[in-house]
Amino acid sequence: MTSSDRIKLYPAKPEKVYFFATCLVDIIYPEAGLSGIELLEHAGIEVIYPADQTCCGQPPYSSGYINESRAVATKQLALFPEPWPIVVPAGSCAGMIHRHYPELFAGTPLAEQAEQIARRTWELTDFLVNVCHLQLQDRGQPRRVALHTSCTARREMGAADAGPALLRQLQQVELVEQARPTECCGFGGTFAVRHAEVSGAMVEDKLQALEDSGAEHFVTTDCGCLMNIDGHAEHKGSPVRGQHILSFLKERCL
Amino acid sequence: MSQEARARILHHLRQRTDRALSVPTSNFRVMTPDTPTREQMLERFERCLTSVHGEVIHTPAAQWTDALRDLLQARQLKRLLLPARHAVGVEARAALADTEVEPMTYDRPIEDWQSELFEKVEVSLTSTEGGIAETGSLILWPDADQPRLMSLVPPIHIAVLDADRLYPTFQEAMQREHWATRMPTNVLLISGPSKTADIEQTLAYGVHGPRELIVLVRHP
Amino acid sequence: MSSQEAVRHFHPRARDALNNPRIRQNFRRAMDGLMQKRATALQDHDTEALRDLGAAIRQRALSQLPDLLEQLEANCTRNGIQVHWAQDGDQACQIITDICQQQGARSVIKGKSMVSEEMELNHHLAEVGITALESDLGEYIVQLAEETPSHIIMPAIHKNTEEISELLHDKTGTQRSQDVDYLTASARAQMRQAFQRADVGLSGANFAIAETGTLCLVENEGNGRMSTTVPPCHIAVTGIEKVVQHLADVPPLLSLLTRSATGQHITTYLNMITGPRKAEEQDGPQAVHLVLVDNGRSDIYQDDQLLDTLRCIRCGACMNHCPVYTRVGGHTYGTTYPGPIGKILMPHLLGLEDTRDLPSASSLCGACGEVCPVRIPIPELLVRLRREAVDGDSSRPSVVRGHGVKRHWTEVGVWRAWAWLNSHPRCYRAALRLVMALRFLSPRRLGGWTRYRKAPRPAARSLHQHLLQRNRSSS
Numbered sequence: 001m002t003s004s005d006r007i008k009l010y011p012a013k014p015e016k017v018y019f020f021a022t023c024l025v026d027i028i029y030p031e032a033g034l035s036g037i038e039l040l041e042h043a044g045i046e047v048i049y050p051a052d053q054t055c056c057g058q059p060p061y062s063s064g065y066i067n068e069s070r071a072v073a074t075k076q077l078a079l080f081p082e083p084w085p086i087v088v089p090a091g092s093c094a095g096m097i098h099r100h101y102p103e104l105f106a107g108t109p110l111a112e113q114a115e116q117i118a119r120r121t122w123e124l125t126d127f128l129v130n131v132c133h134l135q136l137q138d139r140g141q142p143r144r145v146a147l148h149t150s151c152t153a154r155r156e157m158g159a160a161d162a163g164p165a166l167l168r169q170l171q172q173v174e175l176v177e178q179a180r181p182t183e184c185c186g187f188g189g190t191f192a193v194r195h196a197e198v199s200g201a202m203v204e205d206k207l208q209a210l211e212d213s214g215a216e217h218f219v220t221t222d223c224g225c226l227m228n229i230d231g232h233a234e235h236k237g238s239p240v241r242g243q244h245i246l247s248f249l250k251e252r253c254l
Numbered sequence: 255m256s257q258e259a260r261a262r263i264l265h266h267l268r269q270r271t272d273r274a275l276s277v278p279t280s281n282f283r284v285m286t287p288d289t290p291t292r293e294q295m296l297e298r299f300e301r302c303l304t305s306v307h308g309e310v311i312h313t314p315a316a317q318w319t320d321a322l323r324d325l326l327q328a329r330q331l332k333r334l335l336l337p338a339r340h341a342v343g344v345e346a347r348a349a350l351a352d353t354e355v356e357p358m359t360y361d362r363p364i365e366d367w368q369s370e371l372f373e374k375v376e377v378s379l380t381s382t383e384g385g386i387a388e389t390g391s392l393i394l395w396p397d398a399d400q401p402r403l404m405s406l407v408p409p410i411h412i413a414v415l416d417a418d419r420l421y422p423t424f425q426e427a428m429q430r431e432h433w434a435t436r437m438p439t440n441v442l443l444i445s446g447p448s449k450t451a452d453i454e455q456t457l458a459y460g461v462h463g464p465r466e467l468i469v470l471v472r473h474p
Numbered sequence: 475m476s477s478q479e480a481v482r483h484f485h486p487r488a489r490d491a492l493n494n495p496r497i498r499q500n501f502r503r504a505m506d507g508l509m510q511k512r513a514t515a516l517q518d519h520d521t522e523a524l525r526d527l528g529a530a531i532r533q534r535a536l537s538q539l540p541d542l543l544e545q546l547e548a549n550c551t552r553n554g555i556q557v558h559w560a561q562d563g564d565q566a567c568q569i570i571t572d573i574c575q576q577q578g579a580r581s582v583i584k585g586k587s588m589v590s591e592e593m594e595l596n597h598h599l600a601e602v603g604i605t606a607l608e609s610d611l612g613e614y615i616v617q618l619a620e621e622t623p624s625h626i627i628m629p630a631i632h633k634n635t636e637e638i639s640e641l642l643h644d645k646t647g648t649q650r651s652q653d654v655d656y657l658t659a660s661a662r663a664q665m666r667q668a669f670q671r672a673d674v675g676l677s678g679a680n681f682a683i684a685e686t687g688t689l690c691l692v693e694n695e696g697n698g699r700m701s702t703t704v705p706p707c708h709i710a711v712t713g714i715e716k717v718v719q720h721l722a723d724v725p726p727l728l729s730l731l732t733r734s735a736t737g738q739h740i741t742t743y744l745n746m747i748t749g750p751r752k753a754e755e756q757d758g759p760q761a762v763h764l765v766l767v768d769n770g771r772s773d774i775y776q777d778d779q780l781l782d783t784l785r786c787i788r789c790g791a792c793m794n795h796c797p798v799y800t801r802v803g804g805h806t807y808g809t810t811y812p813g814p815i816g817k818i819l820m821p822h823l824l825g826l827e828d829t830r831d832l833p834s835a836s837s838l839c840g841a842c843g844e845v846c847p848v849r850i851p852i853p854e855l856l857v858r859l860r861r862e863a864v865d866g867d868s869s870r871p872s873v874v875r876g877h878g879v880k881r882h883w884t885e886v887g888v889w890r891a892w893a894w895l896n897s898h899p900r901c902y903r904a905a906l907r908l909v910m911a912l913r914f915l916s917p918r919r920l921g922g923w924t925r926y927r928k929a930p931r932p933a934a935r936s937l938h939q940h941l942l943q944r945n946r947s948s949s
Binding site: 256257259260262263264266267268270271272273275276277278279280281282283284285302306360361362363364365368369372388389390391397398401402403406423424425428429433434437438439440441442443444445446447448449450451452453454455456458460461462463464 | 500503504507519520523524526527530531533534536537538539540543544553558559560561565569609610611612615628629630631633634635638654655657658659661662665666669670685686688694695696697699700703704706714720721722723724725726728729736738739740741742743744745746747748749750751752754755756757758766768772773775776777778781873
């Protein structure tokens with residue numbers, strides 16, 4: 001891949017989108033998914049939620065179980081027959097589809113379809129900012145907030161600017177800088193279990209950086225990071241707790 | 255053993271499992287920035303070299319030996335190693351004849367005077383094949399008259415650079431001067447005095463080579 | 475303990491490092507500094523275009539590797555450099571030992587060479603009574619401490635000044651001092667004697683240019699120049715992948731290397747060696763040898779994806795930016811090359827059997843791939859090696875030794891069940907309803923996860939259920 005392959009071409013604002021919620025949203029953070037849907041609707045877009053969706057297949061993929069991953073991914077490919085954009089409220093699942101589906105299906109009869117679906121998959125904050133041009137009215141109380149952008153939103157989806165762009169629209173919200181904002185929180189899926197000590201050290205440092213930033217609250221663009229950092233905050237009894245950025249935006253603006 | 259290994263390695267590489275590899279093109283455009291002016295090159299050269307602890311002294315070409323003499327006197331440097339045949343050495347020797355400086359020449363193989371070179375020489379003087387503005391580098395092509403160790407062993411290295419021999423980039427220097435067809439046994443780029451950061455990222459100069467690099471830039 | 479065994483046991487070493495505040499602090503501070511320096515050095519550059527070029531140059535060299543190696547050999551030979559080939563580290567050590575013995579050498583002075591670390595050359599030389607002294611200050615410190623490098627560019631980065639002062643005091647009798655200039659000067663004095671006494675100088679090579687038969691050495695200290703100029707014999711040892719096609723390929727690679735490694739526009743010295751001392755010359759070695767080492771590289775070469783590993787120019791940027799490396803340090807990996815590049819390279823050199831815990835020791839955050847000057851897709855290669863490690867059919871030929879070594883029936887069973895459930899949406903939704911209904915039973919302890927975090931709790935209702943209700947109420 002070269003730099004010229006990375007230029008992003010945003011589509012015009014569509015009438016409809018597919019919403020691919022991801023399994024963590026479905027099971028642990030459904031309100032983040034609902035918030036995302038409501039924000040899209042607020043932007044005047046009809047949201048189609050394919051009921052048969054399950055998981056993007058990333059957990060076995062990154063563990064090396066490629067056949068199991070492909071089996072699940074194959075089912076997801078069939079969910080998006082119309083040419084509408086597919087929006088995902090998590091960088092890691094968006095990255096799985098956008099970056100890894102083409103490789104996963106290369107040389108199979110589904111290669112073309114996978115390529116095509118990869119091309120129209122978007123990380124939701126990026127989509128809200130650069131396709132929907134979402135305008136937000138802040139109705140909440142003054143708040144100092146730090147943002148942790150997931151590594152996948154940042155590096156696989158190139159969506160690192162979207163979170164700050166949304167938060168800066170909120171007049172009562174002060175977005176504070178943390179030390180080493182681009183550093184991973186240590187989640188990494190099965191990494192957090194296989195290398196629990198290293199992952200633990202990473203999340204300790206990440207929460208410390210968020211606490212030291214002076215933020216009262218933090219938001220993230222990914223449920224994996226949220227489960228990790230906020231799970232640690234709860235474990236530690238930290239006053240700084242987290243929320244999905246979509247839930248935060250919806251609470252304050254809709 | 256080596257011949258057998260050679261055959262096996264090359265065979266293994268040639269019979270690769272996956273398909274034959276295609277040769278990608280490489281776009282060198284990023285290596286050729288806009289052509290800078292002489293002044294811009296000089297400014298950049300000096301900024302880069304001084305940022306890495308090198309020293310730059312500007313002098314009119316006609317008076318460069320005065321600058322050298324002042325420099326040696328100011329630092330009370332006496333044992334100076336200089337080229338025997340190159341004009342830089344010839345001119346310097348003449349200009350320093352009435353001073354206390356003891357000129358020394360590298361006119362025998364290293365084996366014959368190694369300890370003297372390592373222990374006696376206080377400062378060396380060499381010419382250069384030009385400089386590179388982008389990185390503040392000197393180009394040296396050591397030869398029989400100015401051997402490799404002249405710019406390495408003495409604690410202070412003084413190099414003479416003509417201002418009109420600055421190249422914007424390394425790439426341009428090697429291409430304009432057709433290096434690929436005439437590489438000598440040794441080519442050096444020198445960008446500052448010897449240094450290390452191996453102890454807790456703290457910079458220290460003169461670890462193995464010179465602790466000072468002084469460039470006399472001669473202006474025509 | 476043999477080096478092979480030492481490679482295993484990543485976990486206990488990681489725990490030790492994580493619990494060692496001094497290690498944590500030394501690495502954190504150093505890596506923060508290096509990341510900052512790299513960012514500054516690349517500020518005024520079209521970094522992405524330069525990385526494209528770097529990747530293309532390396533790929534171009536690899537795509538013609540056997541031809542370029544032959545061209546390199548022919549041109550080196552014409553220049554008077556004697557070329558040797560070694561299939562593995564032992565062969566390379568033997569070649570070097572033979573050259574040393576032919577010279578009647580008792581002592582070797584070494585410039586920095588990671589390939590010589592890879593093949594444990596010092597150990598081999600000691601066995602035949604030849605002493606090898608490291609002359610790079612960091613390598614020298616590590617050698618005095620009887621350790622191995624913890625970083626490929628800054629070998630002693632795991633030690634702070636106080637520790638180094640103490641070490642130099644114990645081993646060489648210098649005064650205890652926090653003054654880095656003093657410590658450096660005392661090492662210089664000792665080393666200057668050694669350069670003059672050494673019978674053979676040994677170095678690596680950053681690039682070997684096929685077109686001209688030239689070896690390039692990139693360094694700041696000058697020890698590399700000393701090692702390759704003062705002793706009567708110079709042996710350069712390098713991996714077969716280090717060849718580049720043209721002289722003109724060097725400037726972009728050099729620019730990427732120094733900026734990525736230490737944030738320098740250029741290092742103090744670029745030393746380009748195109749032959750031994752000529753009859754009329756006064757210094758330089760009488761003989762120059764080049765030892766080309768395969769040691770697993772031609773295996774990597776077989777596979778289109780894994781081939782990218784060989785683009786590496788050993789800048790160390792991937793480790794400087796790695797959140798795992800920053801926390802556990804280089805020694806935890808137990809391998810010559812630590813950090814992300816080590817995780818994708820060492821399994822080929824040692825086999826997955828011994829390196830089984832390396833490919834998984836990454837959160838796949840992508841920081842390494844983002845900074846790699848030659849665009850090696852390190853995260854993708856980690857995933858590939860994870861796949862090799864759990865590969866089902868270990869009798870199937872694979873270019874990765876020890877593939878399938880981590881395959882375990884319980885894990886296979888879990889992923890199969892997971893895949894089945896997620897491929898059957900009705901069952902998935904039924905299972906979800908069950909999980910929601912029984913959420914009060916969800917486990918409080920989940921292995922390593924809950925040592926640092928509360929266990930995640932399923933929501934009262936899944937998004938599926940929410941949306942089902944929403945659709946009902948709207949229709």
